Amino acid sequence: MEKSIIFLCFFVVMTTFSCAQKADNDINTPTETNFSSELIVEDLEIPWGMVFLPDGSMLITEKSGKIIHFKDGEKIMINNVPEVYYRGQGGLMDIELHPDYASNGWLYLSYSSEEGSGSGGNTAIMRAKLNNNSLTNKELLYKASPNTTKGQHFGSRLEFDNNGYLYFSIGDRGSRDENPQNIRRNGGKIYRIHDDGRIPEDNPFVGTQGAVEAAYTYGNRNPQGMAKNPVTGAIWIHEHGPRGGDEINIVQKGVNYGWPVITYGINYSGTPITDITEKEGMEQPVYYWVPSIGPSGMTFVNSNKFPDWKGNLLVGSLAFQYLERLELEDNKVTYREKLMDGIGRVRNVRQGPDGLIYVAVEGKGIYRLSPNTSSN
């Protein structure tokens, strides 16, 4: 009964976004740019997450299981990092600071972990503090189950909203027919918890028999980009599609994003996954890419350093190795541009506290984008 009321509610929300926008194939590649880039952190392997500490230094996660504190040009290794289940797409993934980090010192990590029973691993969320180059006060806030030796789709982006809730993603773990549409299973969902791991009472599945109460959405495939829209406060995500069908979605309470019942993608082999792209009760993406760009990392620009980019969304492309800039108007993309073409597999992008843009590239390191200064 309660469930049907909730679904009715979703439907109303859904109609607002019922028209999905496909990425224009003619992406613009400007020959001249208004910025210059500098490789400020060299020699990284697979930099996954990055955050800025109050002193302007950075913490960078390497997928292999390391946290690097980049400060005054030196890369200092952090000790006592949790053991990661390093397999396939798994490893040490995202890192975020508590909104009140300056006063409480909590930082948040996502990683693949063997914690719990069963062979293999699954996504874990931890908070900890940083003292003397070592993680202390470690608290495991969430550990997805069951463990599996599959190496796919850990999800793992972290983001806080304006009310202090922590959101994180868990991918479908390669079991698309079991996980995403089943609210009793962990895979293929966006989660929402309090900063200490407690489950908010108004989470959509709280009280539903057997449901994963920490879950906030379902029907997701593998979200590896998550950013708070600085204007609306909404949490935006993007997710990897299969062959085609990468999506941008806006996280809304209890919404079903449809994977794998609806998708704009097909199997890697070329065979169809489903013959429908829309279904009642399932949310349409805000935007989708065919072919897949392999999105990883996402940030909104609201910096005065890049006045022309204000309100834009930046998305890394693993597959095509560039940074995508999307101009938005009323949650619609009005312009699509390719930046840093051929730079390498872009794993993450963030706006720093200095208003500059930081781009993490596999096998290279972290580039800082600065606006060109006017010559007159």
Next chain:
Amino acid sequence: MEKSIIFLCFFVVMTTFSCAQKADNDINTPTETNFSSELIVEDLEIPWGMVFLPDGSMLITEKSGKIIHFKDGEKIMINNVPEVYYRGQGGLMDIELHPDYASNGWLYLSYSSEEGSGSGGNTAIMRAKLNNNSLTNKELLYKASPNTTKGQHFGSRLEFDNNGYLYFSIGDRGSRDENPQNIRRNGGKIYRIHDDGRIPEDNPFVGTQGAVEAAYTYGNRNPQGMAKNPVTGAIWIHEHGPRGGDEINIVQKGVNYGWPVITYGINYSGTPITDITEKEGMEQPVYYWVPSIGPSGMTFVNSNKFPDWKGNLLVGSLAFQYLERLELEDNKVTYREKLMDGIGRVRNVRQGPDGLIYVAVEGKGIYRLSPNTSSN
């Protein structure tokens, strides 16, 4: 003609060491020790090499391909480290300083590299300088060939002798029937070069048609310990045997150490490799272990901090996870002791410039052994 003269010469040398000593199975495990250990570098994965810079700080290689500068309690990552072929036993391996490091700044690395033609990799030796946390002036001094995708037996220890020659080891690369006994092939040998990579004119195979002129010995399996005897100046090595038959040898010009024609070991499967342990023209080991301890790292003690250990040899055990202390007299082992029993896979051991002993353990880090202070 020249060759037969050389072999005659070997035989004379060989007779001096013709009686090999087997490790006593009753290894002593003292219940009380005269030292205490402290984990001074935490959170290392597979620390392979370590050296001490003139300021007392350390450079540590991680097999995965990183150099860590451990200074004032911080682990600073070094940039611009050569790309390693990270497979099986290969990766970034040893590190040594030039004897005149303080004036010329040269440091030496061994690693597995894909350099050159053919798929796979083989052992490489590089020298470089350290500037602003980055390797500069990189010079590839030696690269073994052919490349192979086999992951075994890269060898890779480095050591300088008192005349400024650099010795390094290359294992048989898993091709025991092709490499060690063939002086035209790179695998299964100890090498001797000048500090800049030039081949010394008095190397034993210089002038021999088709021979590997940088080679100094042959018939070696996989030497992963190498240390200069501080009293005699001789270069000592140990090598991994197969199942049983780990050896300690003293490096002598042009000598054939017999692998795989003679060995005290058998195949891992239990089948014999050969039915002989001695042969004319092939050197007997100074000492050998059955069963194998999996030796890795070796140092002579000549520190006043450990007067009871002066002249002893310390050897790490990967397989049995302890540090072996060997008392020596006239190149014979007179006492065998197990230290740090169960500490983990010991990868390396060195005496520091402070006279203390440093032990690198996989998955843990670097322990420093200090003598217990007398209580009266």
